[in-house]
Amino acid sequence: MNRSVGNRIAMVAIAATVLLAPALALAQSSAQPYVPPRTPDGQPDISGMYEPGWIGQPAEAPIGAPWRPPQRTAPGRTIGPTDFGAREAAEKDSSRAQIKPSTKPMVIDPPDGKIPMQPWVAERRKLIYENQDKAEHLDPRVRCLQAGVPRANTPVYYNSYQILQKPGYVVIVYEWNHMTRIIPLDGRPHLDARIRLPMGDSRGRWEGNTLVVETTNFNDDTWVLGHGAIGEGQPSSSATSGHGIVHSPELRVVERFTPVDGHIINYQATIHDPKAFTRPFTVAFDAMVRGRSDHQIFEYACHEGNRDGILMATGVDIDPTQK
Amino acid sequence: MRVRRVVPAARVATPLILVWLAVTSAAAQPATGARSQGPRTPDGKPDLNGIWQVINSAHWDIEAHSPEEGVPGGQGVVEGGTIPYQPWALEKRKENYARRATADPLSKCYLPGVPRVTYVPLPFEIIQTPKYVVMAFEIAHARRIIYTDGSAHVEALEFWMGDSRGRWEGDTLVVSTNNLTDKTWLDKAGNFHSTDLHVIERYTPAGPNHIQYEVTLEDPKVFTRPWKMSMILYRRLEPGLQLLDYDCVSFFWKRTLGK
Numbered sequence: 001m002n003r004s005v006g007n008r009i010a011m012v013a014i015a016a017t018v019l020l021a022p023a024l025a026l027a028q029s030s031a032q033p034y035v036p037p038r039t040p041d042g043q044p045d046i047s048g049m050y051e052p053g054w055i056g057q058p059a060e061a062p063i064g065a066p067w068r069p070p071q072r073t074a075p076g077r078t079i080g081p082t083d084f085g086a087r088e089a090a091e092k093d094s095s096r097a098q099i100k101p102s103t104k105p106m107v108i109d110p111p112d113g114k115i116p117m118q119p120w121v122a123e124r125r126k127l128i129y130e131n132q133d134k135a136e137h138l139d140p141r142v143r144c145l146q147a148g149v150p151r152a153n154t155p156v157y158y159n160s161y162q163i164l165q166k167p168g169y170v171v172i173v174y175e176w177n178h179m180t181r182i183i184p185l186d187g188r189p190h191l192d193a194r195i196r197l198p199m200g201d202s203r204g205r206w207e208g209n210t211l212v213v214e215t216t217n218f219n220d221d222t223w224v225l226g227h228g229a230i231g232e233g234q235p236s237s238s239a240t241s242g243h244g245i246v247h248s249p250e251l252r253v254v255e256r257f258t259p260v261d262g263h264i265i266n267y268q269a270t271i272h273d274p275k276a277f278t279r280p281f282t283v284a285f286d287a288m289v290r291g292r293s294d295h296q297i298f299e300y301a302c303h304e305g306n307r308d309g310i311l312m313a314t315g316v317d318i319d320p321t322q323k
Numbered sequence: 324m325r326v327r328r329v330v331p332a333a334r335v336a337t338p339l340i341l342v343w344l345a346v347t348s349a350a351a352q353p354a355t356g357a358r359s360q361g362p363r364t365p366d367g368k369p370d371l372n373g374i375w376q377v378i379n380s381a382h383w384d385i386e387a388h389s390p391e392e393g394v395p396g397g398q399g400v401v402e403g404g405t406i407p408y409q410p411w412a413l414e415k416r417k418e419n420y421a422r423r424a425t426a427d428p429l430s431k432c433y434l435p436g437v438p439r440v441t442y443v444p445l446p447f448e449i450i451q452t453p454k455y456v457v458m459a460f461e462i463a464h465a466r467r468i469i470y471t472d473g474s475a476h477v478e479a480l481e482f483w484m485g486d487s488r489g490r491w492e493g494d495t496l497v498v499s500t501n502n503l504t505d506k507t508w509l510d511k512a513g514n515f516h517s518t519d520l521h522v523i524e525r526y527t528p529a530g531p532n533h534i535q536y537e538v539t540l541e542d543p544k545v546f547t548r549p550w551k552m553s554m555i556l557y558r559r560l561e562p563g564l565q566l567l568d569y570d571c572v573s574f575f576w577k578r579t580l581g582k
Contacts, residue, residue: 040365047452136580144572146464162468164452166372171450173457178466180459182448182566197568221573297468299482303572304433304506314579321426 036209036259041167043185044209046259049162049295050288052155053264054099057285059154059225061105061113063122064237099264099289105240106154106225109270109282115225116278121246122236128244129236135313139243140222142309144302146179146198148222149215149253150269153287154242156227161288162297170204170211175297183213191217196249198222211257218251224271225283248275263290359494361531364451369494369528371449371456374559374566377536381442384512385552394511400442402551406514412545419513427511432571434465434483436507437500437522438538438552446559448566456489456496463571469498476501481518483507496526509540517544532558 036044105113117125131137141147152159152174159176172181183204191201201217225242236244256268267287272280307319362370380388380397387404390396408416419426429435435443445461454472459465469487476499477486485500500522508515525537534556541549 135576143576145576146568146570146573162455164450164455164457166450166452169450171457173466173468178464180457180464180466182450182459184565188563191565195567198570198573199568201565294474296470296477299484301434301483303575304483310579316579318431318575321422 049291051291053286058240059242067238106283125244154227359528498524
């Protein structure tokens with residue numbers, strides 16, 4: 001009898017703590033965090049259509065001297081190596097006016113913004129920069145390969161997103177090269193380590209209103225970041241675009257997708273790969289901005305339109321039966 | 324006068340609708356004549372979520388064909404047995420067949436198109452929500468987003484995987500696909516279509532682990548009449564099974580660059 005009453009009191013006390021804890025946390029913080037609505041199965045609801053965040057943000061601080069673009073650009077125009085003209089396009093699109101520009105590197109840890117590359121990764125990057133005329137050093141994007149993680153989430157003008165949620169899953173549909181990530185939330189173990197995939201193997205969980213995704217089982221076909229081309233003559237030590245940073249199959253990425261206000265999803269990813277980096281490093285940026293509800297993910301048939309590109313890069317005509 | 328005519332019409336209409344519903348649902352469910360068995364989503368639709376795959380040889384040839392080295396024989400999935408080609412198109416199919424080893428778009432890692440992607444013998448996963456049915460395929464990480472939100476087709480575009488709009492007719496998901504390129508084939512045997520192809524697919528659950536898949540192809544430029552294929556989609560039941568990624572393009576580059 002006593003025992004049962006004691007249990008009940010303990011349960012009430014636990015319930016009170018559980019219920020009050022978030023309320024106390026709210027009271028203590030000056031700005032109340034955004035609480036998204038819930039899906040029928042109780043997940044924070046982040047489903048919907050999204051467009052990329054700010055496109056011109058540098059990925060990293062250069063490990064060497066900053067690069068000055070050649071003087072042939074007209075005075076007064078500031079076209080960085082990461083732009084592709086996308087900045088102007090984004091500015092013209094009024095629906096994207098709410099996106100705040102940022103000139104800070106995406107790399108927030110280490111605090112100097114530099115990617116802590118192992119010497120062989122920096123060497124490989126140098127090789128990539130100095131051999132852009134060789135097919136094997138082309139950006140995987142140009143070869144129509146999948147972007148990998150976290151690169152799939154770096155804001156680029158050729159991407160948009162649809163997030164779907166169903167019981168036990170979050171699914172991210174990427175327009176870019178028709179990548180799809182089906183992320184189970186049930187805590188199942190990762191795939192057998194012998195299975196290696198360009199987009200890896202993702203497992204998710206909700207921590208409060210943040211979707212945390214851990215991805216492993218990568219191969220080494222992808223680049224970690226890289227959301228812009230290099231400038232002609234630019235030394236790799238001056239790069240701020242993330243271009244040319246390879247990784248090993250030991251890559252493990254922990255991503256955090258946090259809806260901050262119903263419009264913007266802030267994104268953080270910590271990259272663990274002791275073979276490629278001297279320490280884990282973290283990138284953070286506003287990755288996704290809610291788009292119009294009637295936005296449609298169109299087909300990104302990259303390889304299908306790349307016959308001329310492949311011919312130029314390799315001399316191989318993949319479709320000689322076509323005119 | 325008008326009003327008096329409308330009222331009896333409504334009275335008559337009710338039993339007629341009931342009869343029509345009974346007839347159409349019986350047509351959709353010839354085996355049981357009742358609602359399909361199996362799981363349902365919260366909005367009451369058959370729950371097609373999960374991983375599916377065909378077990379047939381339609382990928383190699385949708386018509387009946389003998390086995391050959393590397394090609395399993397098959398009894399065909401075309402209703403009536405033969406595709407009703409126009410005479411010129413039959414000639415073109417023969418040409419395609421002769422050079423199929425190099426001319427098959429799949430041998431170049433191109434997206435398989437609709438409906439071929441359904442019967443490539445690799446698994447695909449359905450993600451079903453009230454407004455969208457997304458199909459993710461292992462082959463070439465192809466993907467279809469089927470809008471079930473009542474929206475209309477886009478106009479006059481060309482996609483490798485087409486533009487798909489779906490609706491539920493009872494327990495059958497009916498998907499209309501157009502805006503297709505003429506660069507995809509229907510199988511490895513050179514069966515083909517034009518950009519005028521209109522594909523109507525019907526996904527009807529036949530128990531919890533089977534879908535009766537019927538697809539009608541209309542293409543007045545290539546065929547003499549609409550024609551139909553049918554086959555069964557099987558649910559993959561292995562515990563822990565998940566969709567992998569046959570990233571054909573990356574294999575192409577490894578082969579081409581010799582690494």
